[in-house]
Amino acid sequence: MHELSIAMNIVDIADEETKKANAKKVFEIELEIGTMSGVVLEALEFALQEAVRDSVLENAKIKITEIQAKAKCLNCLHVFKIEDLYSPCPNCNEFKTEIISGKELRVKSLKVE
Amino acid sequence: MCETCGCGESNSFSIRKPGETIENNSNHTHTHTHSHLHDDSEHAHSHSHAHTHDYNHEHQHHHEDSDHAHHHHDYQHKHSHGTEIKVETDILHKNNLIAERNRGFFEAKNIFALNLVSSPGSGKTSLIEKSIKDLSKDVNFYIIEGDQQTMNDANRIEAAGAPVVQINTGNGCHLDADMINKAVKKLEVENNSLLIIENVGNLICPSLFDLGESKRIVIISVTEGEDKPIKYPTMFQSSNICIINKTDLLPYVDFDINKVKEYAHQVNHHLEFFELSVKTGEGMDKWYEWLKLQVS
Numbered sequence: 001m002h003e004l005s006i007a008m009n010i011v012d013i014a015d016e017e018t019k020k021a022n023a024k025k026v027f028e029i030e031l032e033i034g035t036m037s038g039v040v041l042e043a044l045e046f047a048l049q050e051a052v053r054d055s056v057l058e059n060a061k062i063k064i065t066e067i068q069a070k071a072k073c074l075n076c077l078h079v080f081k082i083e084d085l086y087s088p089c090p091n092c093n094e095f096k097t098e099i100i101s102g103k104e105l106r107v108k109s110l111k112v113e
Numbered sequence: 114m115c116e117t118c119g120c121g122e123s124n125s126f127s128i129r130k131p132g133e134t135i136e137n138n139s140n141h142t143h144t145h146t147h148s149h150l151h152d153d154s155e156h157a158h159s160h161s162h163a164h165t166h167d168y169n170h171e172h173q174h175h176h177e178d179s180d181h182a183h184h185h186h187d188y189q190h191k192h193s194h195g196t197e198i199k200v201e202t203d204i205l206h207k208n209n210l211i212a213e214r215n216r217g218f219f220e221a222k223n224i225f226a227l228n229l230v231s232s233p234g235s236g237k238t239s240l241i242e243k244s245i246k247d248l249s250k251d252v253n254f255y256i257i258e259g260d261q262q263t264m265n266d267a268n269r270i271e272a273a274g275a276p277v278v279q280i281n282t283g284n285g286c287h288l289d290a291d292m293i294n295k296a297v298k299k300l301e302v303e304n305n306s307l308l309i310i311e312n313v314g315n316l317i318c319p320s321l322f323d324l325g326e327s328k329r330i331v332i333i334s335v336t337e338g339e340d341k342p343i344k345y346p347t348m349f350q351s352s353n354i355c356i357i358n359k360t361d362l363l364p365y366v367d368f369d370i371n372k373v374k375e376y377a378h379q380v381n382h383h384l385e386f387f388e389l390s391v392k393t394g395e396g397m398d399k400w401y402e403w404l405k406l407q408v409s
């Protein structure tokens with residue numbers, strides 16, 4: 001259950017940022033999670049319910065933006081959406097590809113008061 | 114679940130040398146801080162401000178009227194109850210920062226650090242034991258063992274003849290950079306040595322946690338399915354080297370080595386392979402050659 005570690009890290013970041021801003025609590029947090037980040041959204045949401053207890057995020061609305069993973073073919077330079085890490089380029093069938101997005105695990109913004 | 118404060122995380126891990134008992138059972142090493150700010154709990158409005166100013170309305174600018182204040186146009190309208198903070202921070206930035214510190218420390222001391230990851234039982238400890246026995250003349254070994262429970266693996270390494278500390282992660286299913294930072298201090302790793310970190314047997318989350326290693330090695334044994342690389346692609350993608358172990362069992366199992374390499378290469382075209390049997394020693398010479406080259 002690494003989603004719990006991820007959730008605890010989110011709470012830590014929110015806590016720090018809220019302190020820096022001299023605010024008391026967060027009413028909205030926006031996260032960006034890539035579809036190939038290795039984090040299962042449902043599991044993260046579940047873990048967050050647990051992790052936010054008694055923290056600045058306790059009553060915060062959690063907005064999660066999923067970022068569609070994309071890869072670039074190193075042969076024909078075609079850029080395409082990926083649903084897994086092992087499929088070839090749909091244009092030329094080359095397996096040598098590089099992921100260009102979809103690995104994100106990011107706290108984007110907080111709305112505090 | 115943490116018994117001490119009831120938070121969802123059991124961050125309490127222990128680091129021990131063989132024979133050592135846990136000094137203080139309550140080494141409750143939380144990195145997170147709780148701010149119990151329940152003073153303004155009744156403050157629960159829903160932030161749907163409708164500032165419907167009529168921007169097109171006309172002003173009659175009678176300029177003799179000096180106190181002409183567009184007070185109804187409160188453009189500095191300070192949202193006392195809402196500030197947006199652009200954070201743009203990687204959720205794992207803390208781990209990544211400590212990992213980079215570890216990496217700098219290893220580089221400065223010329224320590225070559227390996228992070229061994231695999232499913233449980235693929236032969237990580239066996240590979241380390243045998244490598245120590247066969248190479249201890251040429252290589253300064255230091256080992257960090259990661260398991261949820263028990264000192265078993267550390268005891269095996271000690272018997273094989275290398276300095277070792279055991280990290281027990283409790284409920285945790287992976288090692289993180291902070292644990293390694295502390296374990297390395299306890300181990301007192303010398304310059305010009307090889308540090309092998311055996312991660313918790315788990316092909317999922319260790320892939321997300323950089324430890325500061327020089328190379329990450331994923332081990333798969335021939336008794337596992339050959340589709341492991343595409344079932345757990347994140348692990349294979351984040352590794353530099355793939356060791357295929359237990360080749361002595363190939364005659365007895367349905368395992369196509371070429372197929373597994375093909376799958377692994379689809380996920381990560383940079384992977385280098387070693388095929389070996391820790392049990393019979395077959396293929397170990399190439400592995401040793403590579404190891405010696407890294408620490409020379």
Ligand SMILES: Nc1nc2c(ncn2[C@@H]2O[C@H](COP(=O)(O)OP(=O)(O)OP(=O)(O)O)[C@@H](O)[C@H]2O)c(=O)[nH]1
Pocket residue numbers: 231232233234235236237238239240266313314358359360361362389390391392393
């Ligand atoms: N036949 C055969 N068995 C092996 C080989 N290498 C390891 N084993 C056996 O595989 C079993 C597991 O080996 P370990 O070295 O404990 O595996 P591990 O990856 O450290 O396991 P965990 O720490 O529990 O994740 C043991 O019974 C070993 O004897 C090999 O090359 N061939």
Ligand SMILES: [Mg+2]
Pocket residue numbers: 237238239266311
């Ligand atoms: Mg082991």
Ligand SMILES: [Zn+2]
Pocket residue numbers: 073074075076077078089090091092093094
């Ligand atoms: Zn292509």
Ligand SMILES: [Zn+2]
Pocket residue numbers: 115116117118119120122124141143
């Ligand atoms: Zn706790």
Ligand SMILES: [Zn+2]
Pocket residue numbers: 115118119120121143147
């Ligand atoms: Zn706690």
Ligand SMILES: [Zn+2]
Pocket residue numbers: 160162192194195
């Ligand atoms: Zn408001």
Ligand SMILES: [Zn+2]
Pocket residue numbers: 001002285286287318319
């Ligand atoms: Zn984990």
Ligand SMILES: [Zn+2]
Pocket residue numbers: 098382383
């Ligand atoms: Zn490449």
